[in-house]
Amino acid sequence: MALFDNLIADIGSRFNLGSKAESLLRELLRFISDDPNGVAGYLDKFKAAGFGDQIASWLGRGAGPALSSSEVEEALGLSAISAIGRKLSLGTDLVGDAIGYVTPKLVGLLTPGGAIPTRLPASVAGFLGGAEHKIAQVHASPHPVGQKSFDWVFPLALILGLTGLAYFFHQPKEPAAVTEAAKETPAEPAPAPAPVETADPAAHEIAAALTALKPGFSGSELVAILNKYRINFATGSAEIPEGSKPLLLQAAGLIKQLPASSHVQIDGFTDSTGDPAANVVLSQHRADAVRDLLIGAGVKDKILTAKGHGNAEDKGSNRHDRRIEFSVQ
Incomplete structure (x- = not known):
């Protein structure tokens, strides 16, 4: 609407x-x-x-x-x-x-x-999708305070009584054996809660690993899982892909469970193409984008630090290309 x-x-x-x-x-x-x-x-x-x-x-x-x-x-x-x-x-x-x-x-x-x-x-x-729902009971009453109208009670009781009698005399009787069998049929177990949905297929395994973390998990356990996932930024872009956002939101919920003294650093990297100085700026923007998303999901800003490294730590490897890495102190 x-x-x-x-x-x-x-x-x-x-x-x-x-x-x-x-x-x-x-x-x-x-x-x-x-x-x-x-x-x-x-x-x-x-x-x-x-x-x-x-x-x-x-x-x-x-x-x-x-x-x-x-x-x-x-x-x-x-x-x-x-x-x-x-x-x-x-x-x-x-x-x-x-x-x-x-x-x-x-x-x-x-x-x-x-x-x-x-x-x-x-x-x-x-x-x-229904009739008007009452939000509060603050209305001017048509009756004096403390006095209620019960004019409707007798007609309603009469209607309900007649309906009950009609149902009792006209409902079909099931065989006793069928009734007993139905009583002995165990109820189906409730379905298990669904895992967090992720639009990026590559994130499914990581999301499952995050869900499997046991209560009291450590910061190192959390970041070890997160760092297996690559946020595949487009070349020259600091915009977080839509497919990566559900996983980061799930990560935000887990970061909030870390001890209050924890501090999470978000390191941004670029590939080796382009101007090195511009790459440092771009990697900072990527780290900032992840930090902003986590803060928007409720993580306290004071425990998050974002730092861009350009491609300074690549050393010929593609490990850091256009990605984010987390560490916890």
Whole structure:
């Protein structure tokens, strides 16, 4: 829908989600609408997690920095993020980072003039694919405070009772043997969560290795896997290929799990063609591009350093051609 078109395009491009960007936004809106207090309840979760100051910049403006996946998890809970990830076959860290990025902007759209709405607009309810979802219960009651109307209870009970009797007397009876067999049939196991999707086939093996890292992994284990992958920059370009972005976003989620004292260096390299001085500048831009993507995914900027080396360390080898290497201190 028009209200969210720009936001969907933004997160789709930033997180390489493609058509899943719209689905992710729809699932987040459903999560908000399912809260008894709607937008207010959603914001209360972030207030309770210590983000009250940031919320003020979201209302009506959608301003403020993106939240990291771990910060979103602190506010919404891992189970909520994982549930959305399973529905969309996306990694939990990627979903958390996307929600952290979209939340300030989405709240800005839902709170025109800085006012928290009492109901989801009909147009937004249509985007969810159903009848209007209530966002909050703040309405003027037609009855005095503390008094409720129960005029509808008796007719409803009568209808439900008659429906139940009709169903009881007219439903077909299954043979007892079939019923018992059905009871003994074990339920199918739930499917395992899907790995992080990568558009670059060469990244599949690396993504699987990152997923297999055990809790408490070391920085050296992480970079050893990352350095097996080559970000294949185009000649003369510092633009990260779209196919490499999902893997870097997965790496961002893992970097955020390293000890707080860790420091990650991102080294950029070029091939041996071209002017050496220009190659140093180009390699710096490549390292900066990777650093910026990681920061955008929620990694704290103070633990990341980017440095360009040109082709100074090639020494006749193609090992460093147009690539990025990571190291952890």
